[in-house]
Each structure stands twice: as structure tokens, then as C-alpha cells.
Amino acid sequence: MSDSFTEHVVLLGKRQSLVGILARPTRSLPDAPAIVILNTGVVHRVGHHRMYVIMARQLAAAGHQVLRFDFSGIGDSSQRVDHLSPVNSCLADIADVLDSLETHHQVKRVVLIGLCSGADHAVLYAHRDPRVVGMVLINPSIPPTARYYFHYIAQRLLRLRNWISIATLRSGLLRRLMTQARYGVLPQSQPDKLTLEGLQYSPYLGQCYREAVRHGIKMLAVFSALSPRSTYRQQMHDAFRGVEFGNALRLEFFPESDHLFTPSRERVRLGAVITDWLAAMSPTSAATESHPRILRFHRAAGGA
Amino acid sequence: MNPLYLGTSERRLFGIYEPPAVKCGRPRAAVLCYPWGSEYVYAHRSMRHLATKLSQAGFHTLRFDFFGTGASSGDPLDADLTGWEGDTESAIEGLKDIAGTTRVTLVGMRIGGTVAAKAAAQLADEIEALVMWDPIVSGAEYLRSMDITVPAPVQMAAPDALAVAEIDGYPLSARMLRDFEAIDLRVDLAAAEQRSLVLVTERLASHEDLERDMPVAGARAALEFVLARCPWREDVALTGAVQVQAIQRIVEWLA
Numbered sequence: 001m002s003d004s005f006t007e008h009v010v011l012l013g014k015r016q017s018l019v020g021i022l023a024r025p026t027r028s029l030p031d032a033p034a035i036v037i038l039n040t041g042v043v044h045r046v047g048h049h050r051m052y053v054i055m056a057r058q059l060a061a062a063g064h065q066v067l068r069f070d071f072s073g074i075g076d077s078s079q080r081v082d083h084l085s086p087v088n089s090c091l092a093d094i095a096d097v098l099d100s101l102e103t104h105h106q107v108k109r110v111v112l113i114g115l116c117s118g119a120d121h122a123v124l125y126a127h128r129d130p131r132v133v134g135m136v137l138i139n140p141s142i143p144p145t146a147r148y149y150f151h152y153i154a155q156r157l158l159r160l161r162n163w164i165s166i167a168t169l170r171s172g173l174l175r176r177l178m179t180q181a182r183y184g185v186l187p188q189s190q191p192d193k194l195t196l197e198g199l200q201y202s203p204y205l206g207q208c209y210r211e212a213v214r215h216g217i218k219m220l221a222v223f224s225a226l227s228p229r230s231t232y233r234q235q236m237h238d239a240f241r242g243v244e245f246g247n248a249l250r251l252e253f254f255p256e257s258d259h260l261f262t263p264s265r266e267r268v269r270l271g272a273v274i275t276d277w278l279a280a281m282s283p284t285s286a287a288t289e290s291h292p293r294i295l296r297f298h299r300a301a302g303g304a
Numbered sequence: 305m306n307p308l309y310l311g312t313s314e315r316r317l318f319g320i321y322e323p324p325a326v327k328c329g330r331p332r333a334a335v336l337c338y339p340w341g342s343e344y345v346y347a348h349r350s351m352r353h354l355a356t357k358l359s360q361a362g363f364h365t366l367r368f369d370f371f372g373t374g375a376s377s378g379d380p381l382d383a384d385l386t387g388w389e390g391d392t393e394s395a396i397e398g399l400k401d402i403a404g405t406t407r408v409t410l411v412g413m414r415i416g417g418t419v420a421a422k423a424a425a426q427l428a429d430e431i432e433a434l435v436m437w438d439p440i441v442s443g444a445e446y447l448r449s450m451d452i453t454v455p456a457p458v459q460m461a462a463p464d465a466l467a468v469a470e471i472d473g474y475p476l477s478a479r480m481l482r483d484f485e486a487i488d489l490r491v492d493l494a495a496a497e498q499r500s501l502v503l504v505t506e507r508l509a510s511h512e513d514l515e516r517d518m519p520v521a522g523a524r525a526a527l528e529f530v531l532a533r534c535p536w537r538e539d540v541a542l543t544g545a546v547q548v549q550a551i552q553r554i555v556e557w558l559a
Binding site for chain 2 (some may be wrong): 007009011020021042044045046048049050051053075107170245260261262263264267
């Protein structure tokens with residue numbers, strides 16, 4: 001293990017049923033917020049490509065306490081016994097975890113980090129808890145916009161296979177457009193499932209972002225061009241026109257990344273962006289070292 | 305469920321221990337070895353379920369992450385199969401200590417099954433039985449499944465810890481590439497002296513060779529097919545589902 005941090009198993013929540021790993025820096029940054037990393041879908045706290053282990057260790061080495069844990073029923077955590085819906089179960093888990101961190105580790109300020117559904121859970125939760133001072137939202141759900149559809153359709157129409165699907169009325173694109181048109185007429189105000197990318201949740205998500213801004217929560221939103229959710233950098237602003245993000249939001253667009261940041265060079269860049277953003281939140285932060293072994297590969301492969 | 309660390313400070317390994325849910329006669333214990341790469345991510349739920357079912361059947365179980373994988377310490381580029389065999393020995397020692405047994409069963413999925421077979425061949429006196437769930441039978445076939453058809457000479461001759469490929473976001477070192485290419489489960493199985501089960505859910509060409517050579521391993525080794533969905537692959541519709549049939553068969557066979 002590194003000399004700059006230590007890792008500890010922690011059991012969190014009222015029933016000690018949430019399994020987590022807490023990385024603690026040997027030398028903490030003064031006033032640095034703790035970081036809590038949320039699951040992506042049903043993948044356990046290690047994350048795709050071991051992404052969250054490496055991220056947690058890098059941020060801990062930079063002086064932050066970092067927790068990655070499994071939501072109830074995911075990974076190694078047992079299920080809740082209160083029969084909450086999947087979304088509310090995750091939100092209740094976040095509250096339980098922040099309570100445990102505050103009680104046992106004196107954590108009073110937290111930044112939530114999530115990818116995909118993890119980002120969505122952060123957005124839905126953050127404005128409810130004054131301990132949350134920041135969010136790193138990696139490919140969160142984002143409603144489609146007219147410009148998004150223009151890009152999306154243009155990309156699809158360049159493929160012969162899609163023309164065949166349209167001609168035979170088996171086109172997923174047609175189905176999606178019809179569904180979105182229906183929800184555009186009938187917006188919904190409460191999320192009832194884990195996928196929030198449709199137009200029907202646009203008002204509710206907008207409300208969550210508006211509340212987050214009102215509570216002074218800083219946000220870093222990262223989007224990948226090769227993710228099905230976003231096609232251009234400003235989509236966040238276009239999708240939530242009623243939200244005055246101002247200086248609360250930093251937007252980053254990764255033109256060569258897929259939804260899960262599969263190539264390690266993209267994860268290295270993502271790590272650098274997150275570190276830089278956190279440093280701006282905590283001015284005394286030191287720059288984190290890049291992952292030397294991953295860089296070793298890219299030098300060998302001639303990459304960035 | 306008890307999360308813990310084992311191994312040495314240089315090779316700190318993360319594991320989850322589950323005590324037996326029932327007491328039935330002499331204590332029995334099983335060490336579970338995970339797959340590698342994205343297979344590890346998608347198989348995690350099935351491996352957890354397998355551990356729980358074994359616990360309900362009276363086993364002490366310990367599933368652990370190899371060095372450089374999961375929540376264990378280390379850089380993946382510093383890992384190799386010999387090191388993972390050593391990690392398996394550490395897990396065996398740790399579980400024997402916790403459970404108060406002198407012998408354990410090894411259960412591994414994919415590369416974890418292959419590593420388990422290698423460890424079993426080295427530790428004949430300590431391994432009661434060996435279960436390999438879709439183990440890697442042929443290294444060449446495994447590499448082909450990762451789109452590495454024939455490793456280029458420059459890859460094979462590269463310094464040990466240099467990444468020569470990236471498989472679904474996981475860097476593969478030259479040393480691990482060489483280790484993978486050299487895999488021949490038939491050799492390991494012939495050397496293993498324990499009662500052994502190879503359980504296959506996805507039939508591959510290499511299984512014909514294995515079937516033909518099974519008699520070499522004698523009556524102690526069995527090859528069974530439970531053709532079903534592979535739990536180590538991403539499946540948009542079924543990610544998170546558990547491979548119940550294979551798990552049931554493993555628990556029955558061990559019981």
C-alpha cells in the first residue's frame with residue numbers, strides 16, 4: 001500500500017449492512033471535503049475497469065478521505081428491509097452513509113461522485129442534505145434537445161442498416177422519437193425508475209439542479225461524445241434552460257470517450273479534470289500524480 | 305459477511321469471509337477465485353451468490369481479489385499468474401486459520417479456475433476438492449476471445465511490466481500475456497490429485513480436447529455441461545442476474 005494513504009473496510013448504515021472501503025490520507029488537506037463514490041448501475045464499488053479503486057486511491061493520496069461503498073442489494077451490501085423503491089433505497093443509503101461518516105469520522109462536507117445512475121442518484125440527493133457541497137456527475141441523465149436529435153439522427157442516417165430498419169418499421173430511432181414526443185406532451189414530475197434520460201423527467205431534474213444551485217453546491221458535469229446520452233458540450237445548458245447554473249457548474253466534454261471511459265487514457269484525463277476541479281474547491285490541494293503505469297502503456301502505444 | 309484484508313503488506317488482498325450458516329459435522333471450507341478483467345465485474349454477483357449458497361450448505365467461504373485486481377493492492381501491470389497462485393495460497397492459509405480446518409476446497413471461475421487448478425497441483429495435501437467453472441482451458445483460445453489472435457514477437461519480448469494491450473479498459477502486461485498464452489489446463493488437471501469438477505456453461509473448441517484428455521486425470525476428474533447464460537459477460541437485459549443452475553450443480557457436487 002502507498003505511504004500516502006491507508007485503506008480500511010467499513011460497515012455503514014443503521015444496520016451496518018453497507019460495505020465500503022474508506023481510503024484515508026496520511027496527510028489530510030485542511031478543510032478538504034470527503035469524497036463519496038456511488039455505484040454505477042449494479043456494478044459493485046470497484047467500478048468498471050477498476051475505475052473507482054484507482055480514483056479513490058489517487059484522491060486519497062491528494063489529501064481527501066474517500067469512501068466507495070455498495071448500495072443495498074448491490075455488490076456485498078445486503079438488502080434493505082424497509083421495502084423502499086430502488087431509487088428511494090439508494091437515496092436513503094446515501095443519507096445513512098453520510099450519517100455514519102459524520103458520526104464516526106467527523107465528516108461534515110462531502111462531494112458525491114457518480115457515473116450514469118450514480119450521477120443521477122447524486123443529483124436527486126444532493127440538494128436535500130446540507131453536508132453535500134459538490135458533485136462530480138459523469139454522464140448523468142440528460143434530456144435530449146433539438147440539437148441532440150439533429151446530431152443523433154445525422155449519425156444514424158449515415159448507416160445503411162438504419163435505413164433498412166426504417167423501411168421495415170423496425171427502427172429503434174422511430175420508436176424513440178415517438179416515445180419522446182408522447183412524454184413531451186405528458187411530462188412526469190416524480191422519478192419511478194432508474195433511467196431518467198427521457199423528456200418526461202426533465203422538469204424534475206431541472207428542479208433538482210435549481211435547488212442544488214440555490215444551496216451553493218458546486219458541480220462538475222462530464223459528458224462523453226460516444227455515450228448515447230449526449231452529443232455536444234452545451235447540451236446541459238440547452239436541456240435545462242430554466243436553471244441559472246452560473247459559476248456553480250463546470251462542464252467538460254470528452255469527444256473521444258465512451259459512456260464508461262473504457263480506454264485508460266480517457267480515465268487518466270478524467271482523473272486530471274476531477275483533481276483540478278477539487279483543487280479549485282480546496283485551494284490548498286496539491287496536484288495528484290497521474291497513474292504512472294497507465295501512462296507507461298500510452299507512451300509505449302504512442303498515445304497521449 | 306465479513307470483509308477483511310489478508311496477505312502481506314506488500315500484497316494486501318481484499319476478501320469477504322462468510323461463516324457457515326448451518327453446522328453439519330466436520331468444518332468444511334472453500335476459497336473462491338474470481339475471473340479477470342471485465343469478466344470479474346459481471347461475475348461478481350454470481351460469485352457472491354455461490355459463496356452464500358456454499359455457506360448455507362455448511363462451508364466457511366472466502367472469496368478474494370487477486371493482487372492488482374478489484375480492491376486488493378497493486379498495479380495490474382505488476383501481476384502474474386505465479387503471483388496469483390501465491391495469493392491463492394495466502395487465502396487458503398487465511399481460511400484454514402479462520403475455519404480451523406486442515407484442508408479446503410478451491411472453486412474458481414474462468415482464469416480463477418485455472419489459477420485454482422495450478423494451486424491445487426502444488427498443494428495436494430491441503431486441497432480437498434477442486435471446482436473450475438468455465439476455466440480457461442487453452443491460453444491461445446483465451447487470447448483469441450480478447451481479439452489477440454497471435455501475439456506479435458515484439459509483444460512477447462517486451463519488458464515484463466509493460467502494457468502491450470488493453471482489453472476492455474484493462475491493461476495487459478507482456479508478462480501476463482506470456483502467462484496467458486502458456487495456459488494448458490489439461491497439464492494442470494493431470495497434475496492435480498484431488499477430486500475435480502470442470503463445469504462448463506459455454507461450450508468451446510478446447511472442451512473437445514479436454515474431454516478427450518479427461519481420462520488422463522482419471523476417475524477423480526469430471527467434466528459437466530450446464531449450458532446457460534455466461535455470468536461473466538455483460539448482458540444489457542440480464543446484467544445482475546445470477547447463474548442459478550451452475551451454482552446449484554456446484555453446491556450439489558461438493559455436498
